[in-house]
Amino acid sequence: MLTFVGLGLFDLKDISVKGLDAVRRAEYVYLESYTSRMMGSSVSEMEAVFGKEIVLLGREDVEQHPDEVIRRARDGDVVFLTGGDPMVSTTHADLRIRAAGMGVATSIIHASSIASAVCGLAGLQNYRFGKSCSVPFPAKSWFPxxxxETIRQNLALNLHTLVYLDIQPDRYxxxxxxxxxxxxxxxILETPAPSLYVGIARAGSEHPHVAAGTGELLKSVDFGPPLHILVVPADLHPVEHEYLRTFAGL
Amino acid sequence: MLTFVGLGLFDLKDISVKGLDAVRRAEYVYLESYTSRMMGSSVSEMEAVFGKEIVLLGREDVEQHPDEVIRRARDGDVVFLTGGDPMVSTTHADLRIRAAGMGVATSIIHASSIASAVCGLAGLQNYRFGKSCSVPFPAKSWFPxxxxETIRQNLALNLHTLVYLDIQPDRYxxxxxxxxxxxxxxxILETPAPSLYVGIARAGSEHPHVAAGTGELLKSVDFGPPLHILVVPADLHPVEHEYLRTFAGL
Incomplete structure (x- = not known):
């Protein structure tokens, strides 16, 4: 059995009780380390608390050479850990398809994810979010x-946008x-920039930092250590406005 | 301190380790019982495993008379449990605002939510979801x-739609x-119905049921016990298609 277990948002205590049971039962535990990061705990802390050795997997291990993971899952219990909720990334979906193709049973144990946590952190209603987008670090010859365009399309429909920020091996x-x-x-697009943003740092930690305001204002705020994420809100409902006023300094 | 703790998707083991710690430390534990349900565990099972008495709160308790909860949180540690991830519902946001208004510190401990779990269950990519919607049980004089309209707007933008299904006290x-x-x-709208759906039952359980197909086909599928949820996918990417073929009988 290959069980995909989500680690949740921030540290080793964000795993579910069910997920921790699965880790402790497993013969082999892998951690996918290239689509997201657990900022609040090191791998050695997880190994100590979970009571298991954890093998780190890079992108190539998962996408090019998943054979060992799948073979071990055919013969016993293997856990594949991911930050957040598993399967939000295509690379995990592909691994599950390959395992099934080799006759290996699979299952998923879910965990907290910024996709829903943003509602509580920013007080913005779940059903008012449109399509999300990601901002990459620009390259010299490439500035998408x-x-x-996604943000403006959502604003035209009066919908909020969750904006994922780039995570590179050496910077966030x-x-x-x-x-x-x-x-x-x-x-570049000769269009107005958004007039209001909500910045969030360290979602899931004991001290997340949430601040709402203009771009000018938020560029001057020190949000502290990563991970950071951004929301571009549409017109605020009264409760959303009051929430941001109360908890995000609007 | 008033701590909002998510129970996650299905049963009492979907709470995070951090959330369980908070419950065990709390002097009073309340459970909001009107916006969602934990189908896999009864309240008495939760009381036994968590080692705490749990006080159920109805909508009126939270929206009209939250004074006792807030007063106790001013003097000690109070946990407010919710199904899924807290704050996805406006009623929780309102309680947090009121508590802050009375000078009570608040925090959130996140948990798994269908909003992200749907990606793993159906293999549909997170960033391809548009605005979600809810289908209510129709009344005689009311058929919204x-x-x-939301589904068609998303399809026009080639975006998936997560469709929440009505939960009433006596039926799902x-x-x-x-x-x-x-x-x-x-x-009524004289517009085509969607040609493809993905039905999901018991997300977060050991045996979720996921099936993809036409409306005609899925209406004949027995999805078993609740909770059920529905997705209307846009055009499928190759990996999404392969995933639904492998795990949802497409």
Whole structure:
């Protein structure tokens, strides 16, 4: 059996009780380490608390050479850990399909994810979110404007946008950087930049930082350590406005 | 301190380790019992495993008379349990605002939610979902068509739609009922009904049932006990198609 277990948002205590049971029962535990990060706990802390050795997998291990993981899952219990909720990334879906194709049973144990946590952190209603988007670090010859096009499409429908910020092996995009990149997209597209943002840092931790305001304001806020994420809200409902006023300094 | 703790998707083991710690530390534990249900565990099972008495709160308790909860949270540690991830419902947001208004510190401990779990269950990519909608049980004099309008708006943008199904005190909407209601909406709006659906039952349980197909086909599928939920997919990417073929009988 190959069980995909979500680690949740921030540290080793964000795993579910069911997920922890599965880890403790497993013969082999792998951790996918390239689509997201657990910022609040190191791998050695997880190994100590979970009572298991954890083998780290890079993108190539999962996408090119998943044979060992699948073979071990055919003969015993294997857990594949991921940050957040499993399967939000296509690369996990592909691994599950390959395992099934080799006759291996699979299952999923879910966990907290920024996709729903953003509602509580920012007080924005779940059913008012449109399509999400991701802002990548720009390259010299490559400056995509599709994220702002998605944001503007959502705003035209009066919908909020969850904006994922780039995670690279050596750096994490900060709220202020993302806003500056979005403002540059607005210049290129000759369209207005959003007038209101909500920046969130360390979702799921004991001390998340949530701040709402103009791009100018949020670029001057120190959100502290990663991970950061951004929301571009549509027109606020009264309760949403009151929530941001109370908990995000609007 | 008033701590909102998510119970996650299905049973008492879907709570996070962090959430369980908070419950065990709390002097009072309340359970909001009107916006969602934990189908896999009874309240008495939760009381036994969590080692705490759990006080059930109805809508009126939370929206009209939250004074006792807030007063106790001013003097000690109070946990407010909700199914899924807290704060997806406006009523929780309102309670947090009121508590803050009375000078009470609040925090959130997140948990799994169908909003992200649907990606793993159906293999549909997170960033391809548009606005979600809810299908209510129709009343004699009231048959809203807005859910299908949302679905059609998403399809026009080539986006998937997560369709929440009505939960009443005495009944839960089934996948087949929801599809029949959507097809009736299509007749009223004189627009085509969706040609493909994914039905999901018991997300988060050991045996979720996931089936993809036409409305005609899914209306004949027995999805078993609740909760049920529905997705209307847009054009499928190759990996999405392969996933539904492998795990949902497409």
């Amino acid at each position: 404007t599709t994220p702002l 995009m900060r709220v202020g950087e993302a806003i500056a990149i979005i403002e540059r997209m607005a210049e | 068509t807005t859910p299908l 909407m089934r996948v087949g009922e929801a599809i029949a209601i959507i097809e009736r909406m299509a007749e």
